[in-house]
Amino acid sequence: MPNWPTLRRRRLARELANLRESVDMTIEDAAARAGISPSHLSRVERALVGVRVPVVRALLTTYGASPSTAATLVEVAQTATQRGWWHRYAGSIPDEYATYIGFEADAARIWNFELISIPGLLQTERYTRAVLAGGVARLAEEEIERRVEVRLRRQALLHRENPPALWVVLDEAAIRRQVGSPETMAEQLNHLVTIAGLPHVDVQVLPFAAGAHPGTPGAFVVLGFTDPADREVVYIETMAGDLYPEGDADVQAAVxxxxxxxxxxxxxxxxxxxxxxxxxxxx
Known part of the structure; x- marks a missing residue:
């Protein structure tokens, strides 16, 4: 099973690193006292690997964390190991895509700009099939079915209790480029109108007349979270792989x-x- 990072793991990693630095302790010293290797602790603090609750307790004791802080972080550590529904599709979807789904599921707000297609959260089943059939990778029918299923399951978050606030900006090309049959496009666009009527969804179109614009380089997503301490996640899908720019300047540029x-x-x-x-x- 892939070791997909989650928002909770990122939060735990950040807090553990802050606690270690607050007591002016090196990774080597902290790892020795907690009974783990320095390389493992380094990976934990970068959210590259998960961490077992007993190790978290040992680190919290080493750093002299207060009882309330310790209780909070132990709870975070426990929930960080829980698997979301998308884990059952391991091997059927790219790891980077699975990572994105995990962040998306935790998001309080989703800002999505699309240049040439309708965002996955707003796609109809027929439109999704047409997109996958015309993509870069030549997928077998069975693979297309699994990916359609994943995309439709993602959309459930728009109808759950306390859904994220979704704001979508579409280049006009996204609504005019025919994907699939004309009937598929008509159905897709009417569905888009329906979803745009939800109170937590905003959809805007950037007309051709607007000329050059900041989204010319390509589509991107900015995910925001309830806890102000959780910085936005920027997601960019490319042919060479999915990107998650983490530098402050990169995140701010996307915002x-x-x-x-x-x-x-x-x-x-x-x-x-x-x-x-x-x-x-x-x-």
Whole structure:
């Protein structure tokens, strides 16, 4: 089973590193007192590997953590080992995609810019099949079925109790490029109009007339979380693999780019009108 990182593991890693630094202790000293190797502790603090609860307790004792802090972090350590529904698809989906699904499931807000296609969270089943069939990888029918299933299961978060706030900005090309049959596109765009009517969803279209814009390099997602201490996660899908830029400047650049995109795009009402009219053209 892949060792996919989660938001909780990142949070635990950050807090353990902060506690060690607060007592001015080296990784070597802390690892020796906790009975683990320095290389393992280094990987734990970078959220590259999980950590067992007994080791967490040993580290907290080593750092002299307060009872309340210790109780909180032990609870985080326990939940960090719990597997989400997507783990059953190990081997069927890329590790980077599984990592993204885990972050997405924990997000309080999702900002998504798409340049040429409808975002996965808003895709219909027929549209998803057409996207997968026309992708870079030549997938067997069985593989396409599994990936369609994963995508549809992801969409359940939009209808759960306390769903994330989703804000999508689409380049006009995304609603005009025919994916699948005209009927598939009409169905997809009408579905987009329906989802845009949910109180926690905003959809905007960036018209061709806007010219060059900050999203010209490609699609990206910014995931925000409830705890202010959890920094935004930026996700960029590329042919060479999925990227998670972690530098402060990179994260801030993505946030600013999305702010400029939604300021340039049509308002939500005008965007829905354009999407509805485009659906009629396909129909």
């Amino acid at each position: 600013q780019a999305f702010d400029r995109l939604r300021a340039t795009a049509l308002g939500p009402d005008d965007s829905v009108l354009m999407i509805r009219d485009t659906a009629k053209e396909f129909a």
